[in-house]
Amino acid sequence: MSSILVINASGSESRVALIENGQISEFYLERNKEKGIVGNIYKGRVVRVLPGMQAAFVDIGLDKAAFLYVSDVYYDPDFSDQQFELTEGEHPEHEGVPDEYAAAMAPAGEEEEEGAAAPAANGDARKAEAKPSKAEQQQKAREKKEAQKKEVNIQDLLKEGQEVIVQVAKDPIGTKGARITSHISIPGRHLVFMPTVDHVGISRRIENEKERRRLREIVDALRPPGTGFIVRTVADGVPAEKLQADARFLIHIWNEIGRKKDKLGAPALLHPDLDIVLRATRDLFSADVEKLVIDDRAEYERIMRFVQATDPALASHVEYYDGEDPIFDAYGIEHEIQRAQSRKVWLKSGGYIIIDQAEALVAIDVNSGRYVGKKSLEETITKINIEAAKEIVYQLRLRNIGGIIIIDFIDMDKAQNRDKVFKALQEALGRDKAKTNVLKISELGLVEMTRKRVRESIGRMLNESCPYCEGRGTVKSxxxxxxxxxxxxxxxxxxxxxxxxxxxxxxxxxxxxxxxxxxxxxxxxxxxxxxxxxxxxxxxxxxxxxxxxxxxxxxxxxxxxxxxxxxxxxxxxxxxxxRGGGQQQAQQRQEREGRGEKREEREGRQERREERERREDRAAAAPAAPPSEAPQAAAPFPTVPEHRNGASAAEVTASTAEPAAAAGAEASKAGGEPPGQA
Incomplete structure (x- = not known):
């Protein structure tokens, strides 16, 4: 199976995508200002005990108090003071930490220390211990666990003000605070150390029974009494020396947490998990991955130090991307992320699915869309449902959707067709790393399932509720x-x-x-x-x-x-x-309005005519200026008033000529020229 791990870490957020057979199978997002806290170990203080809910709220230094169920409480007052060892005679303050781990965890730019030893333990040394036999110690621890399994009440285990060591199991989601547990697990490259669980587990992806027995024997010989390990998939075929080094390092981390606990007051962070870049390298980068590509030079160098410390054989598979296009565009990931934010997802056949994420559950509806099939209706519906089942699992993994999920497939009449769709859904979920629980298709075509939710879904991380409708999606009309x-x-x-x-x-x-x-x-x-x-x-x-x-x-x-x-x-x-018939009354109203406009027009013309006549009378009554006082000037061109009262043009001309002639005669007597002839 061809796989590529692509990491975009060149901005204010880091994004990780694992591509398998051309599809995104895993996608993670972490912003520098909003880093996840899953895996962090805190020293908290109980602020409230709720007997009615059999749970408690614990202050771990976040905005909201964390939630602790009674089933997640490990009751052992002396447990946090225990110091675990791999071999007789070794003490926490003198434990040698493998130099490769110290170099991997160090910030970029720091040099690796040389000469640090990594003593190994063997079965013979354990058999020579003077302490009680390992079997006796494990039997005692199991009896202690069985006693704890009896029905207990939260008020008997925790009191307000009590200090506890807890680990974050789920990030705060929506209005809920973080969920925490006192069952600590510290993951490494090949192993996961569980200081509160007496158990050895092997990854189910390791199918070879001989290899499973080998790994169990190695880990069982390494673990301190009363503790446990989980062997990860990447440990398949790994030599015992690497597993031993991994176990030593994880035990050293737990012992350091115990020492910090005594120095710091609650609430306090005792141990942060790796950031998303190194966490993805630790959990996703294995021999099955063809290459790891990253676009940030500093992070590339940090990954190289981590890989060379944990699995040097994979160092040649790490590449630095320096192309012109953004790395997610170059690998076609950006388009898929945009598609994952859509409510409607189209299928290749022409059908589509609708994904609605609510507070309590996620509802997924399958529709035939544009696909009409070829032979029968039952065959058409079955084909769409099978294609939709695969796409639904892909979208669940890509969007990181968890909780209760209800899938509404198109109704099928035949039971064998329902079995085909259910089998296709189970096969697709088999590749999902998250824990799922699926019930068979009901007579109504519904599938009820759950998927473990650890972090907020991608849709809720990238989007926020509409400030106008407050997330309802509608407003009042x-x-x-x-x-x-x-x-x-x-x-x-x-x-x-x-x-x-x-x-x-x-x-x-x-x-x-x-x-x-x-x-x-x-x-x-x-x-x-x-x-x-x-x-x-x-x-x-x-x-x-x-x-x-x-x-x-x-x-x-x-x-x-x-x-x-x-x-x-x-x-x-x-x-x-x-009411009255319309057209005739409308015509009458228009006629009334027309007569009113004409009346206003006539009144306006009359007022303008009277004003002109008053101006002419004032001009005719004015005395002529003496020749010595005013120079001779050309008389203004006589204006002809409008003849709006029915007077002819000749009458108007005669009426204007009489004053002019009189003025000319007076000018002749004075020895001057008549007006208008200068």
């Missing part, structure tokens, strides 16, 4: 808000002593109230004997409105009443037109 305003007016009108009620609302609602609903508004005004004024507010939400009383001024009241009367008159005229 304008009509609904308008009717709510009417009901509020009926409810509160009697409480207002003022004559004027002002309604502030969104402009769209105001337009509706002043338009289609104006009759209803007028009815309320008449019924309650109030004046209602609607004021649009640009900054209001579509669902927001308020009412308040205002003392109405006399002038404003008269003006509003006059305007309302005019509007009522026009509305009555239009109503009469509709």
């Amino acid at each position: 304008k009509t609904t808000v308008a009717y709510e305003i009417f009901r509020e007016i009926r409810r509160e009108s009697s409480a207002f002593r003022e004559q004027l009620i002002v309604v502030n609302c969104h402009p769209e609602v105001a337009r509706l109230l002043q338009g289609e609903e104006r009759d209803a508004l007028r009815f309320l005004m008449d019924k309650h004997n109030k004046t209602i004024q609607v004021k649009p507010q640009q900054h209001y939400h579509i669902e927001q409105f308020d009412l308040y009383g205002k003392q109405e001024k006399k002038g404003e009241r008269q003006q509003q009443q006059g305007g309302q009367q005019r509007r009522d008159g026009k509305r009555d005229e239009k109503r009469e037109e509709k």
